[in-house]
Amino acid sequence: MRLKDKSAIVTGGGSGIGRATALAMAAEGANVAIFDINEEAAQAVATEAAAFGVKTLGLAVNVALDEDVKRGVATAAAEFGTVNVLFNNAGIIRRANVIDTTLEEWDQVMGVNVRGPFLLSKYVIPLMIADGGGAIVNTGSGWGLKGGGDALSYCTSKAAVVNMTRALAIDHGPDNIRVNSVNPGDTNTPMLREEARQLSQAEAAFLEESNDRPLKRMGTPEEIAEAVIWLASDASSYVTGSALVVDGGGIA
Numbered sequence: 001m002r003l004k005d006k007s008a009i010v011t012g013g014g015s016g017i018g019r020a021t022a023l024a025m026a027a028e029g030a031n032v033a034i035f036d037i038n039e040e041a042a043q044a045v046a047t048e049a050a051a052f053g054v055k056t057l058g059l060a061v062n063v064a065l066d067e068d069v070k071r072g073v074a075t076a077a078a079e080f081g082t083v084n085v086l087f088n089n090a091g092i093i094r095r096a097n098v099i100d101t102t103l104e105e106w107d108q109v110m111g112v113n114v115r116g117p118f119l120l121s122k123y124v125i126p127l128m129i130a131d132g133g134g135a136i137v138n139t140g141s142g143w144g145l146k147g148g149g150d151a152l153s154y155c156t157s158k159a160a161v162v163n164m165t166r167a168l169a170i171d172h173g174p175d176n177i178r179v180n181s182v183n184p185g186d187t188n189t190p191m192l193r194e195e196a197r198q199l200s201q202a203e204a205a206f207l208e209e210s211n212d213r214p215l216k217r218m219g220t221p222e223e224i225a226e227a228v229i230w231l232a233s234d235a236s237s238y239v240t241g242s243a244l245v246v247d248g249g250g251i252a
């Protein structure tokens with residue numbers, strides 16, 4: 001029970017890495033609010049997580065919208081009493097170079113991937129301060145630490161997440177709030193299939209390529225969740241401002 005008596009918000013918790021982490025957090029004893037733009041998915045994961053005997057919420061929240069985030073955070077705080085764990089994980093990708101990325105796509109990617117964690121942090125950190133501290137984990141990417149092809153807006157947004165993490169860690173260390181990023185490599189979620197579709201590549205070949213790394217396989221959402229649990233729990237009590245890479249050696 002590594003997160004007993006904690007209350008968490010997981011964004012993008014309706015699918016993939018967010019879903020696996022929301023379930024793992026509940027299994028570790030945390031109350032969990034699942035925020036997702038897909039309300040049905042958020043509620044389904046909240047129902048699954050409730051089986052662990054914790055309080056759960058599944059809310060329709062678009063992390064790029066100020067009003068949605070404000071309402072979602074207030075609802076979670078009212079239901080749980082406070083929020084002391086935040087997993088900023090919702091993300092989208094557009095596989096295109098600078099010429100082919102439309103202004104609208106750029107704004108969408110930056111809105112979800114960068115404005116999202118900004119807004120969540122803005123409204124959750126005051127609750128953490130009032131509660132005496134907390135832990136934030138932001139989902140970056142290997143492509144936030146190095147470049148990647150045909151993913152200009154995504155690479156830019158994930159580098160912003162990695163450095164937002166460091167800046168938050170510096171500002172709020174004195175408040176006993178730790179802030180770290182988890183940086184997955186290719187992980188078996190619907191996002192990978194979406195990438196294959198955007199690049200007009202055959203899914204099987206695309207997934208096979210994702211296995212090409214020292215450990216010879218892509219990651220599972222549960223393996224990323226395990227790293228998030230560690231960063232969110234007191235087991236990592238002296239870790240803040242770090243960028244933890246969980247990628248089977250992909251960018252080693």
Ligand SMILES: NC(=O)c1ccc[n+]([C@@H]2O[C@H](COP(=O)([O-])OP(=O)(O)OC[C@H]3O[C@@H](n4cnc5c(N)ncnc54)[C@H](O)[C@@H]3O)[C@@H](O)[C@H]2O)c1
Nearest residue numbers: 012014015016017036037062063090091141186187189191
């Ligand atoms: N899968 C990978 O290979 C991989 C690698 C590195 C980083 N990541 C990152 O991991 C995170 C999770 O991705 P995943 O692979 O689980 O993808 P996913 O597509 O399975 O899940 C993403 C979830 O975010 C939700 N979402 C999208 N836009 C939203 C918005 N505006 N507001 C709220 N929720 C929204 C989606 O509905 C979905 O449930 C993302 O930040 C992604 O960039 C994924």
